[in-house]
Amino acid sequence: MNWTRGHTIGRGSSATVSAATSPHSGNVFAVKSTELSQSQFLQREQKILSTLISPHVVEYIGYDITKEKDRLVYNLHMEYVPGGTLSDAIRRHGGGGGGRLDEAVIGNYTHEILKGLEYIHSIGVAHCDVKSQNILIGESGAKLADFGCAKWLNPREDKAAPIGGTPMFMAPEVARGEEQGLSGDIWALGCTVIEMATGGGSPWTRVADPVSVLYRIGFSGEIPEFPDFLSSQAKDFLGKCLKRDPKERWTAKQLLNHTFLGESNSHTKQFVEFNSDSPTSILDHGVWNTVEESETLDLDSPAKRIGLLLCSGVANWRWDENWITIRSNNNEH
Ligand SMILES: Nc1ncnc2c1ncn2[C@@H]1O[C@H](COP(=O)(O)OP(=O)(O)OP(=O)(O)O)[C@@H](O)[C@H]1O
Numbered sequence: 001m002n003w004t005r006g007h008t009i010g011r012g013s014s015a016t017v018s019a020a021t022s023p024h025s026g027n028v029f030a031v032k033s034t035e036l037s038q039s040q041f042l043q044r045e046q047k048i049l050s051t052l053i054s055p056h057v058v059e060y061i062g063y064d065i066t067k068e069k070d071r072l073v074y075n076l077h078m079e080y081v082p083g084g085t086l087s088d089a090i091r092r093h094g095g096g097g098g099g100r101l102d103e104a105v106i107g108n109y110t111h112e113i114l115k116g117l118e119y120i121h122s123i124g125v126a127h128c129d130v131k132s133q134n135i136l137i138g139e140s141g142a143k144l145a146d147f148g149c150a151k152w153l154n155p156r157e158d159k160a161a162p163i164g165g166t167p168m169f170m171a172p173e174v175a176r177g178e179e180q181g182l183s184g185d186i187w188a189l190g191c192t193v194i195e196m197a198t199g200g201g202s203p204w205t206r207v208a209d210p211v212s213v214l215y216r217i218g219f220s221g222e223i224p225e226f227p228d229f230l231s232s233q234a235k236d237f238l239g240k241c242l243k244r245d246p247k248e249r250w251t252a253k254q255l256l257n258h259t260f261l262g263e264s265n266s267h268t269k270q271f272v273e274f275n276s277d278s279p280t281s282i283l284d285h286g287v288w289n290t291v292e293e294s295e296t297l298d299l300d301s302p303a304k305r306i307g308l309l310l311c312s313g314v315a316n317w318r319w320d321e322n323w324i325t326i327r328s329n330n331n332e333h
Pocket residue numbers: 009010011012013014015016017030032058078079080081082084085133134136145146147148320325
């Protein structure tokens with residue numbers, strides 16, 4: 001399929017996302033690209049995303065390899081989701097620690113994210129990097145995106161699945177490098193609810209660096225603080241997500257029946273207003289905040305110790321805006 005690359009609409013630690021259009025159909029879509037020689041994570045994402053079909057997951061279109069400025073580029077084609085990320089929505093609402101979303105709005109977004117999680121969990125896929133930056137807001141609601149750390153739970157299908165994700169959102173068993181399964185996504189969902197309820201604040205405060213975050217999550221016995229203003233139902237919901245023992249955490253299916261979401265469902269759906277761009281106007285102008293270029297973090301000795309804890313020889317630590325995303329390089333297959 002012929003297509004034309006438009007401007008950059010997002011940049012993560014591993015890839016650049018551009019708007020794209022097909023000259024024949026005029027369809028607009030999003031293309032996530034990286035140099036072919038460094039595309040093992042994007043190819044992994046393609047393998048998983050291509051198996052998922054749900055209104056609560058960003059839609060897969062296809063992939064190809066192009067030659068651009070003498071470089072071979074691997075491209076993952078997806079539907080273009082016009083409302084930006086949930087993280088953008090929180091910031092626009094007065095985030096950065098100052099604002100917070102109303103509880104009904106939090107309930108609605110949480111409900112949609114959970115529907116996406118219930119679907120992927122029902123077919124044995126763990127997302128492994130749930131956070132507001134990886135939730136896109138479409139016209140029909142929130143969608144799970146960025147399956148770059150995702151894995152199949154059936155080891156026969158995903159022999160070398162590495163431990164990965166964003167330390168600030170990791171569950172205790174993940175931070176200790178023991179296991180990373182479906183319940184890790186539920187812990188991360190709890191952290192995402194805290195993001196929404198604190199105007200983009202982090203689930204763990206008073207931590208200076210990613211290494212101490214991992215130690216605190218893994219070994220302190222603490223759970224993140226619940227924002228005071230939340231109702232008792234919302235706090236109960238958080239309590240079910242943020243159980244330190246993964247076996248005690250509720251599943252996505254159980255959480256969908258929690259009274260917190262029952263409350264939010266009984267009201268008209270409320271979301272944060274966003275400046276969505278129509279698919280045809282997206283190619284004309286830049287409306288997206290570009291995340292700053294990531295930088296590699298040198299491994300100092302505590303980080304190396306955490307690398308050992310993670311049991312996967314952490315080879316790829318990158319800053320992801322305030323937080324880092326970890327992907328180990330041992331997943332080539
Ligand atoms: N389908 C899409 N439609 C619209 N915007 C998108 C789409 N996919 C991604 N984006 C934008 O591009 C940004 C980067 O995408 P993504 O998170 O998938 O990249 P990444 O390199 O895997 O990031 P990370 O550093 O979190 O691993 C997103 O935050 C979002 O702003």
